[in-house]
Amino acid sequence: MASEGKIKKVSIVVSKGSLDGVYPGLIMANGARMEGMEANLFFTFFGLEAIIKKKQNRIKVATIGNPGMHMPSLLGMLPGMSAFATWMMNRTMDKLDIPPVGEFIEMISDAGGKLYACKATVDMWKLSMEDFCDQVDGIRTVGDFYEMAAGGEIIFT
Amino acid sequence: MAQKTIAGVRVDVDELGYMTNLDQWTKEIALELAKEVEINELTDLHWKVVQYLQDEFKKGTALTIRKVSKSGVINTKELYDIFPGGPLKKASLIAGIPKPVGCV
Numbered sequence: 001m002a003s004e005g006k007i008k009k010v011s012i013v014v015s016k017g018s019l020d021g022v023y024p025g026l027i028m029a030n031g032a033r034m035e036g037m038e039a040n041l042f043f044t045f046f047g048l049e050a051i052i053k054k055k056q057n058r059i060k061v062a063t064i065g066n067p068g069m070h071m072p073s074l075l076g077m078l079p080g081m082s083a084f085a086t087w088m089m090n091r092t093m094d095k096l097d098i099p100p101v102g103e104f105i106e107m108i109s110d111a112g113g114k115l116y117a118c119k120a121t122v123d124m125w126k127l128s129m130e131d132f133c134d135q136v137d138g139i140r141t142v143g144d145f146y147e148m149a150a151g152g153e154i155i156f157t
Numbered sequence: 158m159a160q161k162t163i164a165g166v167r168v169d170v171d172e173l174g175y176m177t178n179l180d181q182w183t184k185e186i187a188l189e190l191a192k193e194v195e196i197n198e199l200t201d202l203h204w205k206v207v208q209y210l211q212d213e214f215k216k217g218t219a220l221t222i223r224k225v226s227k228s229g230v231i232n233t234k235e236l237y238d239i240f241p242g243g244p245l246k247k248a249s250l251i252a253g254i255p256k257p258v259g260c261v
Contacts, residue, residue: 027260027261030222030261031260031261033237034222034243034244034245034246035243035246036241036242036243096261097219097221097223097224097259097261098223098261099223099261103223107222107223107226107233110226110232110233110234110237111222111233111234111237112237
């Protein structure tokens with residue numbers, strides 16, 4: 001089924017730690033695997049929370065200073081607003097069969113996607129492989145990332 | 158809507174080659190369609206997945222990888238193993254149901 005012009009591999013950087021910052025990368029990685037493309041996920045900075053066991057299912061959506069929410073910041077500031085907006089979003093996604101982050105990561109890994117943590121951020125936050133979920137394939141430098149991305153597309157999220 | 162001869166039978170297909178009429182499906186057609194996507198043999202597990210997809214399609218359920226892997230019929234790893242390179246797309250083609258529309 002290979003033909004000229006088809007993408008064979010994508011390497012996706014996940015750099016944000018909000019719901020709307022993490023999901024696009026996960027959907028693209030899963031979607032790539034569904035199309036038979038190789039997929040690498042590289043988590044850096046706040047994106048690392050998506051693979052940290054203790055944090056991956058607590059990722060929220062921002063309700064202050066987030067123009068995409070179309071919510072005045074005075075309202076978004078109220079206690080519980082972020083939690084409520086997050087809960088609503090999670091519920092809607094679940095109905096569409098979009099899994100919570102932890103389960104999604106498992107699905108992508110089971111589908112053959114590869115997941116890596118950025119060494120620079122790992123060093124900054126003094127983390128180790130024990131902090132990460134089982135699906136993480138290793139800690140890699142930016143140079144390693146470029147090597148594994150060679151010949152494919154790089155997507156920054 | 159176009160027509161195609163598969164395993165000696167004229168069937169209705171869409172422009173991507175997916176069958177549009179499940180009533181025309183037979184196991185022989187499934188085997189031919191599988192060969193088109195480089196799957197040369199259909200094991201019991203393949204047939205189980207095909208059956209599951211057809212049942213869910215008849216119920217009108219939207220099919221996603223997550224749903225299939227939680228169905229108890231097969232898990233994600235096995236699904237990607239037996240339908241390499243586009244599991245839902247290939248399995249749907251072989252099962253005689255339309256290409257799944259969805260991002261998950």
